[in-house]
Amino acid sequence: MxxxxxxxxxxxxxxxxxxxxxxxxxxxxxxxxxxxxxxxxxxxxxxxxxxxxxxxxSTGTGKVYTYAVYHVAFHQGFLEDLPYVVAVVELQEGPRLLTNIVGCSPEEVSCEMPVTVAWENVTPDISLPMFKPLI
Amino acid sequence: MLDAGLCRYVLISYGHNAFSSASLFTMLMDFAGDDAVFGHFGATGGYALAARRAMHEFNTGPQTWKHIAVAQRAWANLNPHAMMHGKPMSFGDYLSSKYVVEPLRLPDNCLVNDGGRAVIITTLERARDLRHRPAVILGLGQHNPSVQVTQSGTLTGSTGARKACETALSMAGVTRDDVDACQIYDCFTYTVELTLQDYGFFGPGEGESWFSEGTIGPGGRMPVNTSGGQLSEAYYMGLTPLSEATMQIMGRCKDRQLGPATQTKEPSIILVSDNGGILQAHSCCVLGRI
Known part of the structure; x- marks a missing residue:
């Protein structure tokens, strides 16, 4: 699809x-x-x-600065993902990125939680930097 | 312009068919830019990020915000023009309502509606001759930190509100203790908490106890958003708080009029706020009576 x-x-x-x-x-x-x-x-x-x-x-590791859990899809493409987590991740090197937290349930996410990049290859040209809990 | 004699009356107006058209939704989708790639849209998401960080840094959350949503709904029930007139809300109703973008629930969000609002500004000299007693602009202040939400270090305060308020109070020659009521830009409940916190009414995390005494509702000692505000009356951007403050000072608010009608102090000084972006711009106005 x-x-x-x-x-x-x-x-x-x-x-x-x-x-x-x-x-x-x-x-x-x-x-x-x-x-x-x-x-x-x-x-x-x-x-x-x-x-x-x-x-x-970047090393691709950082921590969750803040996050929000979407319970409404403002775009059809996200309907199946509900509820999903949008977060601001602060990388070890300093910059902050708007991203998604994947690989855990929304209830498991918290501010300051250590995370590492999880690449999502969505088209041949575009890979999205998402983040998952650092174990 | 008024002082220079370039014009005699200035009309500040706002009108929008936000409910019956797609225009507000379209604007907010454009506003998302590449954040949409990660499913981040509109204003609710941005304020949810700010509110969640605040919950991490100090005592706040639904137990604080319920007081704001419920008190403003009580005001709306004294205002027949309010969208939420005749729709009372309890703490239980608030806490059992659905999340939109957690931690923000539906009643934490402002309304989407059709309508408009306007105020007319003229010189005090001219205003004295008009039919109604005027509200007087005593002080103005603006401060715009302007940093986008992902890079902002002030999502939990102090935002531009602190400096804007200091400037406005100082121009008016009054202090916070002289303020009788507030009309706060309330795109979200959290915005009301953070604005009042930055204005110095309470310290970080003290909002829950400050609000919990019925402080801002009818009969309270510091009435806030007495029309129901954007949460429960109608969303007219900065004109919701500004027009309500003006009407209150003029004494034209009928059942919700501050003073004996609502067991509150008759207002001599009202503090008004406006806010833009995700806590990126702030203006504050002090209105008084002559």
Whole structure:
């Protein structure tokens, strides 16, 4: 069956991130001047405004900063997933991502819970970084 | 513009067929952007993320929010224009209602409705000659942290509310102790708690006990959202709280009028809030009587 959920709109700003995801790598920009690791990608560092950066690959581990459990599907594609968990995960390197927590029931999720990336290959070009409990 | 004589009267209006059209839903779906990839949509989800983090950091949750939802419903039952007039709600009704995006239940969410609201602003000099006693803008303040929800460090306060309120009170030359009632932008119950907390009415986690004394309902010592608010009257964005504060100061609220009719203090000073995005923008207004 064709994938029936929304897909990311890849553009010049987020292309490197989604290409990284296709290779199961979480890639972020690190400021060449102050070392701040930022997300989403931007032309200059939000901390020091320097435009030079290098790309780093995250370890893919972090913790749940916060989460919400959807009991209503606002899009048909998510109907079968109810109830499902949307979370903000804070990676070890610092950036925070909006994502889903998978691999456990919604009742088992908590703030500060350690998690690790769980790749979901949804099309030949797109893999989504979801997260599961770190055991 | 009024002071400079460029115009005499300014109409601030809001109207929307949000219930009978798809426009609000469409706007919120566009607002989701790539968050939709993970099934994250609209405002409820964003506020649910903020509310859940607050539950982790201090004492809050349904046991706090039920007081807000139930008190505002009680006000709505004194307001024949309210969508929820004639639909009383108990703590039990609240706690047994369905989750939309947990931890937020249906009655934690504002309404979706058709309708509109407007206020007219003019100079005090002109207002004195009009038929009704005016409400006077004594102070204004704005503060907009503006960071999107995933990167925000202020989902649990202090949001822009704290500085906006300080600025508005200082311009008005009054203190929080002079405030007789509040009309708080209540897209969600949690927004009411966090705004009042950032305004300094209670400390983080003290909301449950502050609200539990019937503080904000009819007969309470600090009435809040006396029309029923966006939760129980109608959603007109910032015009719901602003128009209600104006009407209360003017003394035009009939059964829900602050003062002897509702065993509350007659209002000389009302604090009004507006809020945008997911706790990303805040404005505060102090209205008073002459």
């Amino acid at each position: 064709a994938y029936n959920k929304p897909l990311p709109r890849v553009n010049g700003d987020n292309q490197e991130f989604w290409e990284g995801c296709r290779n199961h790598e979480l890639k972020f920009q690190q400021c060449a001047s102050c070392g701040h690791i930022r997300f989403p990608a931007s032309l200059v560092c939000p901390k020091c405004l320097c435009s030079d950066f290098q790309s780093i690959v």
